[in-house]
Amino acid sequence: MSDRRLFKSHQVTPELPRLQPGPQPLDRNVIASYMLEEQLGSGGMGQVWKAIDRGLARPVALKLLPHSMVADQDTRARFLREAKVASVLNHPNIVTIFETGEYEKQLFIAMELIEGVTVRDLINRHDVTRERALDIVKQALLGLSAAHQAGIIHRDIKPENLMVRKDGYVKILDFGLAKFQVSTEAQVTPQSGIVGTPRYMSPEQIKNDPVDGRCDLFSLGAVLYEMLAGEPPFGGENVGHILSAIISLNPPALKGVPPELAKIVMKALQKDRQKRYAQAGEFLTDIIAYTGGSLEIPGIATETSLVVLPLTCSPDDEIFADGIVDEIIANLSRNSRLRIIARSTSKLYRNHSMSIQEIGQALNVDMALEGSLRRSGERVRVVAQLVNTRDGFQMWNGRFEVKVKDIFDMEDEISDAIVGELHKHFKSMESLDERVALPIVDSAISELYFKGVSLQGTLRIDDIRKAIEYLQKVIELAPGFATAHAKLSTSLANLYRLLLPHAPAELLGEAEEEAKKALALDPANPDAYVSLSIVARIRGDFSAAHANLSEALRISPSHVTALSWLSYVHIFTGNCEEAEKLARKAIERDPAGSSHYTFLGYSLISQGRFMEASDALDRALRIDPRNHYSYAILLYAKLAMGQMEEARIMRDYLVHSDNLPLAVQAVLSLYRQITETPAEVPFSDELLLKIPYEPEAERIAADVFALRGEMKGALKFIESSVKKGLLNLPFLEHDPFLKPLRDDPAFITLKGLVADRIKRLSHKH
Ligand code: ATP
Ligand code: MG
Numbered sequence: 001m002s003d004r005r006l007f008k009s010h011q012v013t014p015e016l017p018r019l020q021p022g023p024q025p026l027d028r029n030v031i032a033s034y035m036l037e038e039q040l041g042s043g044g045m046g047q048v049w050k051a052i053d054r055g056l057a058r059p060v061a062l063k064l065l066p067h068s069m070v071a072d073q074d075t076r077a078r079f080l081r082e083a084k085v086a087s088v089l090n091h092p093n094i095v096t097i098f099e100t101g102e103y104e105k106q107l108f109i110a111m112e113l114i115e116g117v118t119v120r121d122l123i124n125r126h127d128v129t130r131e132r133a134l135d136i137v138k139q140a141l142l143g144l145s146a147a148h149q150a151g152i153i154h155r156d157i158k159p160e161n162l163m164v165r166k167d168g169y170v171k172i173l174d175f176g177l178a179k180f181q182v183s184t185e186a187q188v189t190p191q192s193g194i195v196g197t198p199r200y201m202s203p204e205q206i207k208n209d210p211v212d213g214r215c216d217l218f219s220l221g222a223v224l225y226e227m228l229a230g231e232p233p234f235g236g237e238n239v240g241h242i243l244s245a246i247i248s249l250n251p252p253a254l255k256g257v258p259p260e261l262a263k264i265v266m267k268a269l270q271k272d273r274q275k276r277y278a279q280a281g282e283f284l285t286d287i288i289a290y291t292g293g294s295l296e297i298p299g300i301a302t303e304t305s306l307v308v309l310p311l312t313c314s315p316d317d318e319i320f321a322d323g324i325v326d327e328i329i330a331n332l333s334r335n336s337r338l339r340i341i342a343r344s345t346s347k348l349y350r351n352h353s354m355s356i357q358e359i360g361q362a363l364n365v366d367m368a369l370e371g372s373l374r375r376s377g378e379r380v381r382v383v384a385q386l387v388n389t390r391d392g393f394q395m396w397n398g399r400f401e402v403k404v405k406d407i408f409d410m411e412d413e414i415s416d417a418i419v420g421e422l423h424k425h426f427k428s429m430e431s432l433d434e435r436v437a438l439p440i441v442d443s444a445i446s447e448l449y450f451k452g453v454s455l456q457g458t459l460r461i462d463d464i465r466k467a468i469e470y471l472q473k474v475i476e477l478a479p480g481f482a483t484a485h486a487k488l489s490t491s492l493a494n495l496y497r498l499l500l501p502h503a504p505a506e507l508l509g510e511a512e513e514e515a516k517k518a519l520a521l522d523p524a525n526p527d528a529y530v531s532l533s534i535v536a537r538i539r540g541d542f543s544a545a546h547a548n549l550s551e552a553l554r555i556s557p558s559h560v561t562a563l564s565w566l567s568y569v570h571i572f573t574g575n576c577e578e579a580e581k582l583a584r585k586a587i588e589r590d591p592a593g594s595s596h597y598t599f600l601g602y603s604l605i606s607q608g609r610f611m612e613a614s615d616a617l618d619r620a621l622r623i624d625p626r627n628h629y630s631y632a633i634l635l636y637a638k639l640a641m642g643q644m645e646e647a648r649i650m651r652d653y654l655v656h657s658d659n660l661p662l663a664v665q666a667v668l669s670l671y672r673q674i675t676e677t678p679a680e681v682p683f684s685d686e687l688l689l690k691i692p693y694e695p696e697a698e699r700i701a702a703d704v705f706a707l708r709g710e711m712k713g714a715l716k717f718i719e720s721s722v723k724k725g726l727l728n729l730p731f732l733e734h735d736p737f738l739k740p741l742r743d744d745p746a747f748i749t750l751k752g753l754v755a756d757r758i759k760r761l762s763h764k765h
Contacts, residue, residue, distance in 0.1 A: 031051070031062060031064070031103045031106060031108050032101055032103040032108065033053060033054050033055045034051040034052065034053055034054065034060065034062050034108070034110060035051055035052045035054055036049045036050075036051045036062065037049065037050045037051055037052060037059070038050050040061060043160060045063070045065060045066065045174070045177060046063060046064045046065045046066045047063070047064050048061055048062070048063050048064075049061070049062045049063075049064065050062075050113060051110075052649070053098075053110065055625070056621055056622070056625055057649045057650065057652065057653045058618065058621070058646070058649060058650075059113050059645075059646060059649075060098060060110045060111060060112070060113050061110075061111050061112065061113040061114065062108055062109070062110050062111075063108060063109040063110075063111065064106060064107075064108050065079075065106075065107040065108070065109070067105070067106075076102065076107065079100075079107065080100055080101070080102065080107075081354075081358075083097065083100040083109060083177070084100060084362075087099075087100060088361070088362035088363070088591070089146065089147055089150060089152060089175060090587070090591060090619075091142070091143050091146040091147070092142075092143075092169060092612070092615070093139045093140065093142050093143030093146075093169070093170055093171060093172060094143045094146070094147065094171065094172050094175060095111050095112050095114065095163075095171045095172065095173050095175075096111060096112040096615065096618070096619065097109060097110070097111045097112075097175075098110040098111060098112070098622060111173075112171075112615065112618070114163045114165055114171055114173075115165060115166050116163050116164050116165035116166050116171075117163065117164055118159060118160055118161075118162065118163050118164075119136060119159040119160075119162040119163070119164065119223065119227070120158075120159035120160045122159075122164065122227075123159055123226060123227060123230075126230065128227045130228060130257075130261075131291075132227075133224060133227035133228055134224075134287060134290075134291050135168075135170075136162065136164065136170050136227070137220060137223070137224050137227075137287060138284060138287055138288070138291075139169070139170035140157070140162060140170055140172060140220055140223075141220065141280045141281075141283055141284040141287070142280075142284070143170075143171075143172045144157075144172070144213070144216050144217070144220065144280040145279070145280035145281050145284065146364075147172075147175060148213035148216070148279070148280055149364065150361045150362075150364045151357070151360075151361045151390070152175060152361060153211060153212065153213055153215065153216060154172065154174075154175055154216045154219075155205070155211065155215065155216070156174060156177070156200075156219070157172070157200060157216050157219035157220050157223065158199070158200040158219065158223065159200075159223055159226065160173075161173045161174050162223065165611065166611070167609075167611040167612070169611070169612070198239055198242045198243055198246070199222070199232050199234060199242055200219040200222045200223060200232075201215075201219065201243075201246060202214070202215035202218035202219060202246075202273070203218075203246055203247050203271045203273075204273060206243050206246060206247055207247070212273075213279065213280065214273040214276050214277070214278070215273075216280075217268050217276055217277050217280060217283055218268060218269060218270075218273070218276060220268065220283075221233075221265055221267075221268025221269045221276075222234070222269065224265055224268070225251060225254065225265050225269065228254055228257050228261075228265065229252075229254055229255070229257075231252075233251030233252075233269060234246045234249065234251060246271075247271070251266075251269060260290055261290055264283075264286045264287060264290060267286070268283060304337060304338055304339070304366055304367070305338070305339040305340070305341070305363075305364065305365040305366050305367070306332065306338060306339070306340050306341070306365055306366065306367045306368070306369065306418075307340070307341040307345075307346050307349075307359065307360075307363050307365045307367075307368050307369070308325050308328050308329050308332070308340070308341070308346055308368075308369045309325075309346055309349050309352075309359070309368055309369065309370040309371075310322065310325060310346065310347055310349060310350040311324065311325060311370075311371050311372055311373040311382065311384075312351075312371075312372040312373070313372060313373040313374065313375075314374075314375075317373060317374075317375050319447075319450050319451055319454050320373070320375065320446075320447065320450050321373045322343075322347065322450070322454055323446070323449070323450030323453055323454065324373065324382070324407065324410075324411055324450075325343065325346070326343050326450075326453060327408070327411040328369070328411050328414055328415050329341075329342070329343050329346070330526075330556070331411065331412065331415035332415055332418065332558075333526075333556045333557070333558040333559055334526075334555060334556045334557075334558075335557075335558075336557040336558075338558065339365070339558060339588060339589060340558045340589065341363055341365060341589055341590065342558075342560040342589050342590035342593065343457075344457070344560075344590055344592055344593050345363070345589075345590045345591055345592040345593065348592055355392075356368050356370070356387050356389055356392060357389055357390070357392055359389065360389020360390065361389075363591065364588075365389060366388065366389060366390065367386055367387065367388055367389060367395065368386070368387050368389050369384060369385070369386050369387075369414075369418060370384070370385060370387065371383050371384030371385060375404075378403050378404050378405075379401065379402070379403060379404070380400075380401070380402055380403075380404055380407060380410070381399070381400065381401045382399075382400045382401075382410065382414070383397070383398075383399050383400075384397065384398055384400075384414060385397040385398075386418055386421060395421055396417065396418065396421040398413075398414065398417055400413065400414065404446055405446070407446055408446075444477075445474055445477050445478055448470045448471075448473055448474050448477075449470070449471070449474045449481075449484060451467075451470050452466075452467045452468075452469075452470030452471040452474060452484075452487065452488075452491075453467070453471075453487055455467035455470070456471070456487055456490065456491045456494075459494060459498070461495065461498050461499070464491050464494055464495045464498070465495065467487075467491045468488060468491045468492065468495065471484055471487055471488040471491060472488065475488065480521055481521075482517075482518045482519075482521035482522035482525050482528075483518070483522070483525065483527065485514045485515070485517045485518035485521065485528070486514070486515060486518035486525050486527035486528040486531060487527060488514045489511045489512070489513075489514035489515040489518060489527075489528060489531040489532075490511075490527060490530065490531045490534070492507050492508075492510050492511035492514060493507075493508070493511040493531050493534040493535055493538070494534070495507060496508050496511065496538065497534065497538065508535055508538060508539070511531060511534070511535050512532065512535050514531070515528040515529075515531040515532045515535070516528075516532075518531075524555050525555075526551075526552040526553075526555045526556040526559050526562065527552075529548045529549065529551045529552035529555070529562070530548070530549065530552045530559070530561050530562050530565065532544075532548040533545040533546075533548035533549045533552070533562075533565060533569075534565070536548060537565070537568075537569065540725055542569055542572060542573050542725075542727070542761070543761055545565070545569050546566070546569050546573070549562050549565055549566040549569060550566070553566065558589055560586050560589050560590040560593060560596070563582050563583075563585050563586040563589070563596075564582070564583065564586045564590075564593070564595055564596050564599060566582050567579045567580075567582035567583040567586065567596070567599040567600070567603065568599050570582065570603070571599060571602050571603050571606060571728060572727055572728055573727045573728075573758065573761055574727045574728050574729040574730060574754070574758045575758075575762075576603045576604075576606040576607050576728070576730045576731075577603075577607070579599065579602075579603035579606075580600060580603040580604060580607070582599075583596050583597075583599045583600035583603060583616075584600065586599075587600065592623060593623070594619075594620045594621075594623035594624035594627060594630070595620070595624075595627075597616045597617065597619040597620035597623070597630075598616075598617065598620040598627065598629060598630045598633065600613075600616040601613045601614075601616035601617035601620060601630070601633055601634070601637070602633055604616060605633060605636065605637055605640075605731070605734075606728055606730045606731040606734065607730055607734060608730075608733075608734030608736075610637045610640045610641045611637075611641065613633070613634075613637045614634060614637045614638070614641075617630050617633055617634040617637065618634070621634065628654065628657060628660055628661060628664050629661070629663075629664065631650055631653060631654055631664070632654065632663065632664040632667040632668075633667075634650060635647055635650040635651060635654065635667050635668075635671065636667050636670070636700075638650060639667075639670060639671060639674055640736050640737075644674075644675065647671060648675075651668060651671050654668060655668065661697075662697040663696045663697040663700065665697070666696075666697040666698075666700035666701050666704070667700055669700075669701070669704050670700055670703050670704050670707075670737070673703075673704045673707045673708060674707060695721040695722075695724045695725055695726035696721075696726075698717045698718075698720055698721035698724070698726075699717070699718065699721045699726060699728075699731070699732070699735075701717045702714040702715070702717035702718045702721070702738065703735065703737035703738065705717060706737050706738055706740055706741060707737055709740075711740065711741060711744065714738070714741060715741070715744070715746050715747060715750075718732070718738075718747065718750055719746075719750060722750050722753055722754055726754060727754060727757060727758055727761070729751060729754045729755055729758060732750075732751055732754065733751070
């Protein structure tokens with residue numbers, strides 16, 4: 001869905017900042033949904049502008065590619081496709097691509113706006129200590145390692161393409177773009193036909209040999225050399241000299257650099273790539289051994305990963321086919337050695353035009369299950385194959401022909417066949433637990449059931465009401481159907497949640513009842529436990545919520561809803577590091593799910609990591625631009641960082657929305673207080689007494705009072721919030737607006753109370 005459409009459907013028109021006066025080489029200042037603001041730089045591949053994304057009311061960096069680079073339609077199409085593959089790379093050290101597109105023949109890439117400097121700037125300013133150089137290389141290697149594992153090579157690592165953000169994060173720019181670069185005089189002679197920036201180019205690139213990840217390691221080695229020596233390793237007056245130096249000369253010895261470190265650099269710069277580091281991880285290990293300290297290298301997966309793609313079928317059978325895929329995913333999620341992509345993400349690949357290899361790269365998974373479904377009358381035929389996404393090799397295939405009433409047996413058969421197949425390749429793969437036999441159902445029941453399940457997932461009130469109706473009918477017809485009870489329970493709990501604050505109280509009791517029925521029929525039903533956790537959380541019983549979610553994850557370790565909600569529970573119980581880990585785990589399995597990013601953002605804010613939080617929330621809003629919470633948390637982060645211009649854009653969006661939750665209104669008052677916009681006092685003592693279970697809103701109200709210098713008022717809010725169950729101690733500690741209270745004895749006592757409570761709670765777990 002395009003951001004622009006969503007924007008229209010909301011009819012929100014935040015004010016847009018005026019264009020800066022100054023030279024404007026472009027004859028327009030609007031590209032698709034972006035409004036150009038100021039030029040940030042330019043290079044061999046066009047210009048980079050700071051722009052405002054009007055759909056999401058947020059600033060971005062917009063790269064405009066020169067027409068010459070992608071002149072013909074074929075190249076354009078290939079460019080857009082490849083950029084899309086690279087854009088799915090999701091790593092903190094790789095710049096996030098939001099969108100690539102074409103607007104009136106102008107190709108553009110919208111990406112995360114990085115506030116910081118390029119490594120080129122640092123080198124020119126002689127502003128790189130050895131320690132800093134090593135830190136930059138470490139972070140770049142983490143990003144490269146993730147990309148290489150996904151099969152993506154950068155091809156143009158150079159100081160201009162590495163940025164260091166204000167908070168120290170290194171971001172790699174321009175992934176995979178080098179392939180499309182046209183040679184210019186400043187770069188390579190037209191005759192040679194090679195592209196890239198010669199100073200950092202690997203010998204194999206110059207010789208036009210096929211490249212692999214090791215060419216990036218050479219280039220990064222050259223960048224490291226330059227940061228340490230102040231001069232690039234391969235000098236020369238012109239391009240020809242540089243190229244021949246790379247191919248045939250050894251770089252001058254590194255003066256004043258400890259020999260162990262010089263050895264590392266020279267290993268990266270080996271001309272014969274067999275003698276170089278074989279992988280980014282190896283390079284990194286040597287750097288870490290040199291600098292001391294330890295570092296977990298993430299992304300070097302010990303688990304096997306799989307995506308189950310939507311089955312191709314006639315449009316009439318989509319719900320039915322999706323239901324089957326859902327159940328297969330649920331079955332396979334029980335295997336703790338398998339990272340399985342969640343349904344909400346895999347469904348995006350319906351009718352895709354990507355190759356299996358591209359999908360594998362996009363989702364960073366080893367295998368894909370794909371197939372087709374055909375139904376005629378009471379008979380269903382499914383043909384499926386399991387493919388290795390790294391090489392396209394078929395690992396297994398199967399054909400199933402069953403009566404609709406036996407459809408659940410078939411799902412089990414397919415899941416078992418896959419696990420059996422994985423057994424052959426991965427010895428540690430565990431078999432699936434015995435599953436509870438499903439009641440014999442007929443075609444009408446399975447139809448109702450799949451319809452109910454598909455509606456339940458949308459989280460729209462009307463859909464959920466319908467889902468409840470369908471699932472109730474299913475249970476009437478097949479009372480022993482545990483999963484139907486569990487799904488009904490989740491629907492009831494979600495309906496309650498969505499109807500708040502006007503939800504009928506009995507809904508919650510009914511939800512609990514249904515979950516218990518499901519567990520009586522199948523004590524290992526993970527959905528039932530998730531449902532019980534929602535009920536517990538709504539009642540404010542975080543301890544029970546924690547227990548239920550842990551149980552769901554014991555049964556089904558890849559259950560994304562359970563991972564995500566447990567992350568949320570940890571935020572509210574003050575264990576923000578664990579919350580961060582769980583949210584990241586959910587994201588690995590469900591990169592298209594927005595709430596995981598919202599929780600990740602919240603857990604980071606609570607740890608005072610505002611800049612990283614902004615990244616996560618930005619992602620959340622790209623996926624679900626209507627989420628007021630994501631907006632409000634992002635607004636809070638911007639206020640905490642003092643980024644007032646961006647904060648204003650966010651505020652403009654929020655004030656145009658109705659029915660804002662209390663906590664969101666509280667953040668808006670915080671904005672008003674900081675910008676000194678005259679306004680009514682947002683929280684009075686009387687209001688305070690009326691606030692229901694909303695410790696978060698009160699905590700922010702405390703910020704407002706602290707900013708006004710009314711410390712008594714601030715403390716009163718904190719006290720009330722603690723009374724109502726606030727447990728997020730890290731947030732109290734990292735809250736920049738509460739700094740004036742840091743040494744206040746009453747504040748310290750309140751924090752002590754919260755700490756004690758957390759201790760008691762963790763004993764219970
Ligand atoms: P090449 O075209 O070979 O990549 P280059 O890296 O010098 O050469 P660009 O990629 O067009 O040129 O980038 C130009 C400059 O714009 C960068 O060096 C950097 O200063 C700035 N820039 C690029 N991307 C961003 C971004 N996402 N956020 C902030 N500044 C950026
Ligand atoms: Mg660049």
